[in-house]
Each structure stands twice: as C-alpha cells, then as structure tokens.
Amino acid sequence: xxxxxxxxxxxxxxxxxxxxxxxxxxxxxxxxxxxxTMGYLHDGHVSxxxxxxxxxxxxxxxxxxxxxxxxxxxxxxxxxxxxxxxxELSGEAGVRHVLHPDVREMYPEPVLTTVSVATIxxxxxxxxxxxxxxxxxxxxxxxxxxxGPCRAYFGEKDYQQLAVVRRMAxxxxxxxxxxxxxxxxxxxxxxxxxxxxxxxxxxxxxxPALHEALEAVVTAAAAGERNxxxxxxxxxERVSDESEAVLDYAEVVDALTLEPASVIGGEQRVLLAAHFxxxxxxxxxxxxxxx
Ligand code: AMP
Numbered sequence: 001x002x003x004x005x006x007x008x009x010x011x012x013x014x015x016x017x018x019x020x021x022x023x024x025x026x027x028x029x030x031x032x033x034x035x036x037t038m039g040y041l042h043d044g045h046v047s048x049x050x051x052x053x054x055x056x057x058x059x060x061x062x063x064x065x066x067x068x069x070x071x072x073x074x075x076x077x078x079x080x081x082x083x084x085x086x087x088e089l090s091g092e093a094g095v096r097h098v099l100h101p102d103v104r105e106m107y108p109e110p111v112l113t114t115v116s117v118a119t120i121x122x123x124x125x126x127x128x129x130x131x132x133x134x135x136x137x138x139x140x141x142x143x144x145x146x147x148g149p150c151r152a153y154f155g156e157k158d159y160q161q162l163a164v165v166r167r168m169a170x171x172x173x174x175x176x177x178x179x180x181x182x183x184x185x186x187x188x189x190x191x192x193x194x195x196x197x198x199x200x201x202x203x204x205x206x207x208p209a210l211h212e213a214l215e216a217v218v219t220a221a222a223a224g225e226r227n228x229x230x231x232x233x234x235x236x237e238r239v240s241d242e243s244e245a246v247l248d249y250a251e252v253v254d255a256l257t258l259e260p261a262s263v264i265g266g267e268q269r270v271l272l273a274a275h276f277x278x279x280x281x282x283x284x285x286x287x288x289x290x291x
Contacts, residue, residue, distance in 0.1 A: 009091040011098050015106070018099040019146050022060060030057035032150035034176075036143050039063040040080040040194040041089045044184040048153040051181055053094030056151060061090055062099040062143055064106060068114075069135030080197055099146070106142065114138045117164045117171075120258045124249055124271055125160050128280070136161055137168050149175040157183045157191050159269055159284045163258055183283075185211065191283045203276040206244035210272050213238035214285040217252075217270050221289050226264040228252050239274050248273040248280060252287060265289050 012018035022032050033052030037045050041063075053059035063086055070076040083100065090098055115137040126133050144152065152169075154162045166178045184192050189211035190204075199207060213235045220234055235250035251260050255267040268287040273280060 009087050009095055009098055011087060011100050013100055013102070013105065015099070015101060015146050018060075018062075018097060019148065021097050022148055022150070025058045026149065032056055032147065033059045034143075034147045034150045034152045035059070035061040035095070036140060036152065036154075037061060037063055038065045038079065038194065039086050040082055040197075041086045042184075042192045042194065044155055044157060044192040046089055046093045047184050048155060048181050049090060049093035049095050051179070052151070052153045055179070058097070059093070059095045060097040060099070060147070060150075061095045062101075063090075064099070064101055064139070064143075066106075066135060066139040067103060068107075068111065068138055069132050071129060071131060074129075075195075075198075080194055099143075106139070111138065115141045115168060115172075117168050120160065120163050120167060123258065123260070124251070124273070125158075125282070128248060128273065133161070133164050137164060140165050141168060141172070141174070144169065144174050144176045147176070151177045151179050153179050153181055155183065156180050156284070157193070158282065159271060160258060163256070189215075191281075193281065195279055195281070198279040199276055203244045203279070206242040207276060207281060209239055209242045209245060210274060210281060210283040213250075214270050214272060214283060218285055218287060221264055221287055226289075228261050228264055231264065231270070235270070235272055239272070244276050246275040248275060255286070 025032055033056030035048045035052050049059055065079050067076055114134050116134045117137050121133040154165055156162060162180050169176050169178050189208040216234050216238055217231045220231060231252055232250055239245050239247045250272050252268050252270050253260055255269045261268055269284055270287050271284045273282045
C-alpha cells in the first residue's frame, strides 16, 4: 500500500488489500462507489469518479489494463499509461482507494473460467473484436467479486459494454448496482478516450465528424424522419465525407436489447464506430422519439 495525491488515495497492489479496505468501509456502515478503469485518466473517467463520490460515502477505483480483452493484434503493450498522474486525478476527484494490481496478481493462474454474455455481444464491438466482451465480462465479474456490494459506475461512451455489464450483474445476481453516466466530450464534440492520443493532427481534426453525424441524426428524427435507413444514410454520408475516416458500423438500435431497428420510435440508441488510421473510435447518442 502507498499513499498518493496529497495523501488522500490509498493504492492497493493486492486484491486482498483492496478487498479488506472496502470491507472495512462497509463494516462502518458506509457505502462504496466503484469506478473500474484501464487508467490514463481523462475527464470522462473523472466524471464517473465524481459521481461515485457524490452518490456514496467512499469512492474507489481500479486501474488495470486487462489483457483478456485485447486481441493479439491490438494495442495491449502500447496502451497509454501514467500511474502518477492517474493517482493525482483520482485523489482530486474524491477517490480514496485504488486497486492497481499487476497481471500476475489478477491472473495468478491461466484463466479457465470466463464469463460470456450472449446476444447483445454479437454485433458491433463484438463483431469487430470477437473475444473482447468475454474479456470485459470476466474482468468486471472478478472486480465485482473483489469489491463486494457497491454501486459501480460505467460510461455511456462504451454503450454496448455498459449493456453487457448491466446484464451480467443482473443475470448472475451480483450485489452491485450498475450506474450509467453521460459521455464527456472535448469542446469540439469529440468523445474523450484514452486512445485519442494515437490520432495524428489530421485525424484529430476529422474525428468530431462522428459526433456531428450523430447530432445530424437526432436533428433529422426531431424533424420527423422515421425511416431507419434514411437515418443510417446520414451517418454513412457524413463519415465518408472525411477522407481520414473509414466507417466500421453505423446503426440505430433498441436501447435495451441493442437489436437493429427498422422503425424509429421509443427508446433507441445510435451507435457509430470508425477507423482513423489504425485507431478505432466509438461514439453514440440517445434517440428518444414517439412512434
Ligand atoms: P476505460 O479506461 O477506457 O476502460 O474506461 C473506463 C470507464 O470510463 C468506462 O466505463 C468507460 O465507458 C468510461 N469512459 C471512457 N470515456 C468516457 C467519456 N468520454 N465519457 C464518459 N465515460 C467515459
């Protein structure tokens, strides 16, 4: 255990130490708000931490780049890291305990037990990254098991991930209330992401096209457009206007089941992903309309 951020954050490198600290919090009758992250924190992560600190007596976080959710071809070894800065930001956001285990601490043995969530993982990120959600669900199940009863905060930025985590916690009766939090954006609309540091200047300049495309869909739906294909075309055209961007998927889906919609109406979500060079960026927006 070490202390950082003006002595306010306790860093736990062991699972046992973090678990014991949270048990002590609950034993004294206080509630725990937990924010799992892969570190390299930005204002999106900080917003989750602040929410956890506001809604609970004690806010805690984890910083762990989870190898299980990266494919062999992905950026595991180069994923950006800056622990000292992360601990400063965590402390400022009101976090009191951080779990920062190494890979051997989290996975002392080869993993034989994994968690897989059906149907809602099939499309979108699941199609692009076949093993990804099993890796996410498995590490989040471990983290929930380590943290114990708490509220856990996830960003709508990774909308499909939020749906997967919610469903896993409900299906497996985990004593964790999953709370979704709004997307934090840069001033030009680009959703904050640890991976934005990979963008070249030209790619960074083009990247707000994703948010603009989503806003154009919301505007069209508000003006009465009820044809899902027409809304999809708006996304495709706006993104293909950018020579730096290559569209991966663009879809209007049911907000709960993530099934692609043929008709616009009710609670839906517009999901978008595109490549900017070797970097894949995701974005999404709520679409709430009357039939
Ligand atoms: P990561 O470190 O990328 O695994 O993200 C940790 C958590 O922060 C996840 O719940 C993400 O959805 C959330 N998050 C990442 N970017 C944002 C953002 N721009 N706004 C809100 N939440 C975010």
